[in-house]
Each structure stands twice: as structure tokens, then as C-alpha cells.
Amino acid sequence: MHLRTLSGHHAPWGAAVEVTNSTESGRPIGLRDSAWERDFNLLWTGSAISQIGTMNATLTAPLLALLLTNSPVFAGWVTAAGTLPRILLHLPVGVLVDRSDGHRVMIVSLVVRAALAILLTASVILFGGLPSLLLLAVAAQGVCLVFYNTAETTIIPRLIPNIHLPQAMAKNEGRIHAAGLLGRPLGGLLFDMSRWLPFAADALASSVSIFALLRMRKQEFKPSAERRPLRLATLTRELQAGLAFLSGDRFLRPVLIVCTLANFFFQTLGLLLVLLAHQQRLSSLAIGCLVASTALGGVLGSLTAPYLLRKVSPQRAVVMCVWSWLLLSFAVAVVDHNSSFYLLLVLPLAWGGIGYTGAHINVVLALYQAECVPKELLGRVTSASRFFSGSAVPLGALASGYIVAGLGTQGAAVLVAGAVAVGALILAISATPARATEQRPEFTT
Template sequence: MSVLDEAPAAAPPPLRRNRDFLLLWSGAGFALLGSRASMVAYPLLLIWSTGSAAAGAVVAAAAQLPHLLVQLPAGVLVDRCDRRRLMVLCSVGCALSTLSVVAAVASGRVWLAHLAAAAFVEGSLMVCYRLAERASVRHVVPAAQLTAALSGSEARGRAAGLLGQPLGSMAFALARWSPFLLAGVAHLLSLATVLLIRSPFQDPAEDRPPRGRLGPQIAQGLRWLWRNTFLRLVMLLVSGSNVLFQALALLPAFVLYEDGLSPGTVGVIAAISGAGGALGALAGGRAMKLLGLPSLVRWALLAWAVLVPALALTRSPWLLGALFAVMSMVGGAVNVAGGVHQVLTTPDRLQGRVNSALQLVGSGANALGALLGGLLLDATGAAGTAAVLGAAMAALALTALVIDLPRHHRNTPQGDQE
């Protein structure tokens, strides 16, 4: 054996020098930034026009409905279609949808049906885009850097909320059409970055599932998830918490409206919350190593059970932001840990379908949460809403303590095991 044969393989370059990862990372960042800016503007437009939280909840629910209706078909598309082309089409569609709202608001011809349709279209395309981006990460970074890459991606998503929601709300305070123009430009920037990536986004075409009926291909991903008891139980718990957080999403805007404060203050609360989420995402890999995913999920639910009812004790934007920041910090760590577990245990040919099934379980009922939050706020006010949702979160935490998550985690199937 020669000296050259015995030499260790060269270490991969750090992620900050990985051109294709940086393009993928920044492109998704632009897309998320645009989506956050527009999504915060939809309910603001209706709340400040009608004074009704329920009206704002209608369009917020329309934006969340794709998480229920589009996830599973989108997962099949991500697995069997060219992911690069799919992401390009999604960016173009999002830009056209948001720019149509710019034209409508600028001309004074705003209809609830149009706003709900635009929010639904943008939300649907973002579901496809994000599934494709998540499945593509493992093809642009070495396996040893996957945890760091997914931590960076989760932090990027939190940062998009940190910047997008404040930008959207402050732009709304200046001109009601401007958040949607910001979103359209951001989606076009996302399009440009995807076109510049050189690496393949998936395995060769011959390894992809054949074109055919959606039903059987969706079922393959669902069967894999069903046999992975640990992921299934965790996502059911996360789904319940996501519904409750979606119901809480309108609480800051409602408090500010009742107190006669500027809608731009919603952005301050979102910025503080986003900063906490970004910090949590960056610490997600370390938290997973320190606690393990089962314990991390349990501690997260316990923390939320304490923090959610605390929202009933204050109407200060700064304190509301601080509470949301801590909750987001915990959520960021859980999302990174869960994402790493999913990507490492799922074969590439099932990445889109399994991730879409997980997203359906985790976020499919978000539209119900948005409607629930609007109805609760109108019926019980901010304090009553926080108390009711806090009690529900405590029930989830108790459930997590009863379920034997560590045992199911030890029995998790790996790779192609179905």
C-alpha cells in the first residue's frame, strides 16, 4: 500500500465556502422572507379595515390551508420530478401571486376572495418549494455537515420571520400594497439563486419513483411513517402544539388594536420572537446531543405549558415579545433535532413523501388553529385566549410524559427499512 493510499481523505470545506449550499440557503431565505412579509400583511389589512379578528383569521386560515391539502401531493412531486425545475416554477408562481395583490391594493379593488386565493396560492407553492429545498440539502453538503446545514437552515427560517414580519408590518404602515411588492421581489431573487446552483438536487432519474397515480406513491410515504412509531408520536404531539401556537398568532395584533397602538408594533414582537427562534435553531444540534430527541420534546412541551398562560399576565409589547421569543427558542431547537433525525433515517427516494407526511401531521390543522384563535379572541379577549390555550398545552405536556418516547426512539427503523 502506498503512502498516498494511507493518507486520510481531505476534510470537506466549511459550509461558508460551499457555493451551492450558500446559494440554496440564501435562495430559500429570500423565499421565506417574501412569504413572511406577505402573510403578516394579509390579516393586518383585514383587521385594520374591519376591526374583526375573525375576518383576519379567514385569510390567515387560507394561507395555512395548503399545509392540509397540498402536502401529500407535493411530496410525490418532490420525489419524482426535477427538484430544481419545481423550485423555479414555485418562485415564479409566488411572485405573480403577490404582485397581483400589489395591483389590487394600489387600485383600491380589494376583495376578501382575492386575498384568500392569493394567500392560498402562495402558501401552496411555498409548501412545494420548502419540501424540495429540504430534500436537496443532503445533495449539496457532505453527510458529516448535515446537522450544521439543517441547523443553519432552521436559523435562516427563524431569521426570515425576524426580518420578514417586521418588514411586512412596517411596510404596511407606510403603504398597504408595499409588503406584497417586497414579497414579489424576494421571490424573484430566490428564482435567481436556484438557477445558479450547479450541484444535482437529487439522485439520478432512474432512481426516482416512476410516474403514475398519486395515491399509491403517497401511500408508500405514509406506510414508512406509520411503521416509524417514534416519529409518528412526536409529530402528533408537535401537531397539537402547532395548532395552539397558530391560535396564538393573532393575539399580539389583537392586543395592539384594542390598545390603539400602531400595526408596526406587531413587527417588534415578531422580531423579538424571531431572534429567540434563531438562537434556538443554532443550538439545536447541541441540545439534541445533550438531552436526546425524546427528552428534548418532553422538556419543550413542559416549557410551553408554563409560558403560554403567562401571556395572559401582560399587554406590554416587549413582554409579549420576550415570552414569544423563549417559546420560539425552544421550538427552533426541537425543529432542528427532528429534522436531522428525519433526513438521516429516510431514504432519498422517499424524502419528499415522508417529509410531506410529517408536515401534514405537524401543520395540517394550522388553519383550524387560526380560526380557533380568531373566535377565542373575539369571545374571551387576549387573557382568556391565553388561559384556554395554556390549559390545552399542559394536557399535551402530560401526554408526552406518559408516552414511552425513549423506547420507541431506540426501535426507530433506519434507511430503507420499511
């Protein structure tokens, strides 16, 4: 699990971490018969389809690498190729997106992704697959994802009236978790049918997304002010402006620290779940279902988050979620790890609960950033947040094996609980009247 609003990456063991008043027809009040609603629905649909294509390709690229080379090392390089660009490029991409038309950036990113997917499909059909091309294409697609996700973050506040942002943010959060639930199984199924099918499906998904974005009526999302020509000194200065806002915001700063800590150590819980299931000789399908509990929790969390957010401040909502993490982590640490009760009930419930509360934090942060961060800084603040918290995901995944090997499953769980306790302490120390309280976003519809 990881916090996707901050990180933007997919954790190895699953998905992370709408204010809707329904009418009789089940549609949210205020989302009916408006020009922006049509555009948002097109944006949401296009992004959802694109995300499912991305998830299925993310799963199948390392599988193809293994089949082509029979080398776990090369498969690891392919996995890293898709992850590292997203981490390393977040900071400069934020500057570039803030200087550009976000809608156009998204379309160009999708066009390049579709071309790369078509190239991979052709290479598998004609040559059975080319390892070097696979590595380069996965890396380039990772770069495209950075541009697409950052640009999407910047255009939503320009597209949607502030009073309806809670619906939009929660709907986006649910979309991300649902794509994780659907995309991974779809990728495995298509790959079993034929090696080229997942990449063809990714190309088709990108093409459908391009069509959806081109149908949006509002297609101008240019920066509000003219920018100076981009030079190294200008890039550095504009990047520093985003970092300065992030470090000076008394709500975002401690929450970013806690989310980075959580992203790192929760990778250990995901590994524990897989290792213990493997020791109990559960089938791959059963292990996949257990791992998917966090994505299911995220979907449910995205549906219920708005009801909490209408009643409490952003700061209090985050504190409640982190204390929930602490209770869940404590349960994982104290229950007997050798029992079937632990594997089949405690771990999945804790893992799903972490995803459930993580979805609440994701919605809070997305909404806070959309309403309280100046629009001309939004790309840089978002990308800086994702750089720090996103870097914790692969580093935590790498460290998790050493943690479990060195401390054992029980000791590793205790360490995770201790790390979450530190996060709760950080929030408690920072719980003074903060900028977040002064600028509380409006959660009512």
C-alpha cells in the first residue's frame, strides 16, 4: 500500500495509500447538466481506461523480460526502468508542466505511450520480443506517466468549481484503486492468451483516452502568466519556489513526512503477507486475492471519505487515519504469526484497513492541494511531494527483504508498528494552529 496522492506510484504489493449527496437517481447533486461535468466525465473516463492499460502493462513487462532472458536480474531492471524515471523526473517535470498547457501535455504523453505500446506489440509479434527495446520502452512510458499524472493534477482545479472538488477528488481516488483491481488480473489473463496482447491492449487504451480528451470542450489550460525563457537558473528558481511552499506549509510538511515514512515501512507488511501465504502453500490466485485486499479497501475508502471530510478539518482527518494505522499495525505485530487466523483474517483485514484509511488521506491531500496551493505552483508542489513520498516505495520494497531476514516476521511487524507510532508522534507535535486550519477547504455541497 502507498499514498498515491503524494507518491503517484504503484507499490509492488498492491494499490495504496466523493463528497456525494445522492439524488433519487443515485447521481451526485450538483453534478447534473453542467458543461464542466461533461468535460470531467471525459477526463475521468479517459484516465481510467489509460490507467487500466498501464496496470496490465506494468505487470506483464517483467514477465516478458523473464521469458526472453530467463534472468531475474534483467526482469528487475525492467521493473526499475518503469519506476526510476517517475522518481527522478518528478521535480523538473513539475516546473515544465506549470509552464505549459496541461491538456496538451496529457495528449502528447498519451500519443507517445500509444506509439511505444504499438512498437512493443510489433516486436513481440515479429521477433518474439527484443529485450533492449522492452527496457527502453518501459523507461520512456514511465516518463510519459510522470508528465500525464502531473498535468492531470494541475487541470482539475481549473476545470471544476471549488464546491464540487470533493466529488471529483474522491471519484479520482476510487478510479485509481479500481484500476489496480482490474488491470493486474487483466494483464495476467491477456499474457496467458498471447504475449503481445497486453501491449496491444495498452495501445488501444491510450488511443481511447486520446479520443476522450480531444472531445473535451475546454481544452485551453495555459498558465495564467507569461514565463521567462527556461534556462537552468530559471528552472532552479522555479523549482525552489515549489519546495519553499511545501516546506513552509504547516499542514503539508508533517503529513508529507508521515506519508513518506508509511510508504517505506508498509512495503514490509506487503512482503509479510506474500511470504506467509507462500509458506502456507496457498495458490497464486489466493495470494493475489489477499494482496488485492488493500485495493478493495481503497475503493471503499474513496466512497466513504467524503462523509468524514464534511465533518472534520483536514488535519484532524489525517490524525484519525494515522492513529487507525497504528492500531492496525499493532494488531499485526501482536497476533501469533504462525496461525491460519493471522494469515487469513488479521493480515488481510489490516492490509485492507490500511488501504481504506490511506484513501481518506489521499482525498484530503488532493483536495487541500487543489484549493490551498496557488495554481501557478500546483505542478511543482505536487511533483515535489510525489518525489519524496514516491521514492520511499521502491526503497522500502528493497529494504523489506533485509528487514524480514534480519528481524523475522514478528520483529519486522513490531518495527512497522514502531515506525507508525513515530508518525503519529510527529503529527501530535505539529498539531498547533496551522495554515491548514486557517485555509480549511469547503467540503459541503
